[in-house]
Amino acid sequence: MKNFRYGTDKLTIGTAMALTRGRLHGTLSAKDRHKIDRSESFVKDIVAHNEVVYGINTGFGPLCDTIISPRDTANLQHNLLKSHAVGVGNPIPSPIAKTMMIIKAQALAQGYSGIQLRTLERIIWMAEQDIIPVVPAQGSVGASGDLAPLSHLFLPLIGLGQVHYKGDIVPAKEVLQARGMPPLQLAPKEGLALINGTQFIAAHAVHGLYRMYNVLEAADIIGAMSLEGLMGSYKPFDARLHQIRPFPGNQLVAHRLWQLLQPSEIANSHPDCGRVQDPYSLRCMPQVHGASRAAWLHLKELTEIEINAVTDNPIILGPHDTISGGNFHGQPLAIALDYATVGAAELGNIADRRCYLTIEGRYGLPKLLIKNAGLNSGFMIPQYTAAALVSENKTLCFPASADSIPTSLGQEDHVSMGSISGRKLNKVIDHLEYILAIELLYATQAMDFRRPLRSSEVLEACHALVRRQVSFASRDRIFSNDINALQKLISSGRFVQEANQAAETHNQPLTQTGYDAFNIS
Missing domain, CATH: 1.20.200.10 (Fumarase/aspartase (Central domain))
Known part of the structure; x- marks a missing residue:
């Protein structure tokens, strides 16, 4: 099985589908790991210096002028995922949800999002293990990214939500505990990095293109x-x-x-x-x-x-x-x-x-x-x-x-x-x-x-x-x-x-x- 290096190699429609179908194996290079760590350090420095930056130590959307104390910046990210998980309707097909994870991993691996390395590693691991979050089809207006579907996609990172696993839909916490993977504690900026983005739209485009071809x-x-x-x-x-x-x-x-x-x-x-x-x-x-x-x-x-x-x-x-x-x-x-x-x-x-x-x-x-x-x-x-x-x-x-x-x-x-x-x-x-x-x-x-x-x-x-x-x-x-x-x-x-x-x-x-x-x- 070939390897695809997130953040280094270019995703095409074909490679995205190959990763989705397990025909390619996704990894991170040492160079990309360094970029991610470096970006995270910039966020830590912003928090340490009480520098006001949207989404790191402020509220979201119309609450952007509300300043969040340093001790609450991590809780802010967990609250963000929970409050924005408002999707409704039937779940999207699990292959499309998996493609969402793959496209998000490609974006985060480029080192501009300030996330922890372990968060990205968990996303890649879940995709590789076919532990695929349940994502409702409706709820995104496609502007601040696909906020609602991406929130559902990443609830399992903090032990919430449901996943498709071995043909069943089960609570994410049960599967991750059975696999020895405790919930993550998100750091400042991470929640926003996870749910801002166009990965719901893009994943539907990838599958639509493949099928339309x-x-x-x-x-x-x-x-x-x-x-x-x-x-x-x-x-x-x-x-x-x-x-x-x-x-x-x-x-x-x-x-x-x-x-x-x-x-x-x-x-x-x-x-x-x-x-x-x-x-x-x-x-x-x-x-x-x-x-x-x-x-x-x-x-x-x-x-x-x-x-x-x-x-x-x-x-x-x-x-x-x-x-x-x-x-x-x-x-x-x-x-x-x-x-x-x-x-x-x-x-x-x-x-x-x-x-x-x-x-x-x-x-x-x-x-x-x-x-x-x-x-x-x-x-x-x-x-x-x-x-x-x-x-x-x-x-x-x-x-x-x-x-x-x-x-x-x-x-x-x-x-x-x-x-x-x-x-x-x-x-x-x-x-x-x-x-x-x-x-x-x-x-x-x-x-x-x-x-x-x-x-x-x-x-x-x-x-x-x-x-x-x-x-x-x-x-x-x-x-x-x-x-x-x-x-x-x-x-x-x-x-x-x-x-x-x-x-x-x-x-x-x-x-x-x-x-x-x-x-x-």
Whole structure:
């Protein structure tokens, strides 16, 4: 197992997910330990000299003018965690909570937060041991950082709150006592360093990016299968067309679709069919899928800045050198998350249109994709589900970042609502996986009506994988079982993996040189 050095190595979306999944091991170097100790010494010096610094020896938010005595500065930090742990709703998935710990560790390890080394070591140890705090989903406005969720995330450090452990939710104190880890006594500034920050927003962005990458890849493949089932043309994916409107996302998708359809007996069986041009949902896949890739890329670039940034407050720059600023404000990610949410929703919007085309009874396909329509409703109703999910996604596209409700008695008079943006992106992707599963169900059925003609080796490999999960439908059955099976196939990454392996085997690379930024690393 490889090691990742917090504070020294750069977090990427890929490394953050690898740490979350236990494929990387997180450590601290001697150099980083020295930086952390040095930063803590600056805080101790501030307290010893009775220098007034926000959050170290003052109250918080609108109480920033209230001076706290030296003997109460430690209690101040414990009170902060307890009073700010006001989250409500269902817990976020434990992998996202673990990613929050990882991103916070990366920020604290840089030596600008004034925490104790043992506090950071405890966070890293808990993440490595999969002792993951229970964090309610709602309660952050994304401005002074994600105060409520981060408070819940770090209650276990002082023996409070609950944790996910070995498949159960249990009191944190019980688990830590059983592991010989007594509660920590927080020092001045530590509570504020722990709960100021954008780690809730950023962790949702990391998981959203990772999942959206998978559905972007799947959407191209499933779209190509739909095109084959509908006997569409691959000419709109000619690289020459996209060289004269050179949006990188469009060019990448066009290349992928071209590769996916080469060579194909189906595609080459109708050169003189008389169809002048295909509907937009087929021939405009590079433009629409490509725009969604551009939204994904923008969020990726900003998220990889954020997960390597220091986002608490105040920042300890040196001896008696502190700045009380606004690095905790979530606006930089909030807007990009809303943009990516629209990008993800549009993938579902166009996929539903391809579903509708497939059941219309055009282009030589039977109406509702079944031979005995009438006695059988065939594939009529799965498209209703797709339409319902597409509509729900549209309601989730209202930008949370367009709203701001002042908090903290007006001290925090502009907030980002980025935590809502991050949750909405992941909810839209939840729905999108089912929409794509329905399109995959339709596309595979449509391709079967083109037999004995075969598609490309890559698409035939994907078709065969689906058929190992879901059989051809010659009569009505409970299609929700099929939809759920295909959603799992897509969400697990197995579907995209099958396509990539087939492409590699047959020397038909689906990635294009010069487009590395669009990859997960």
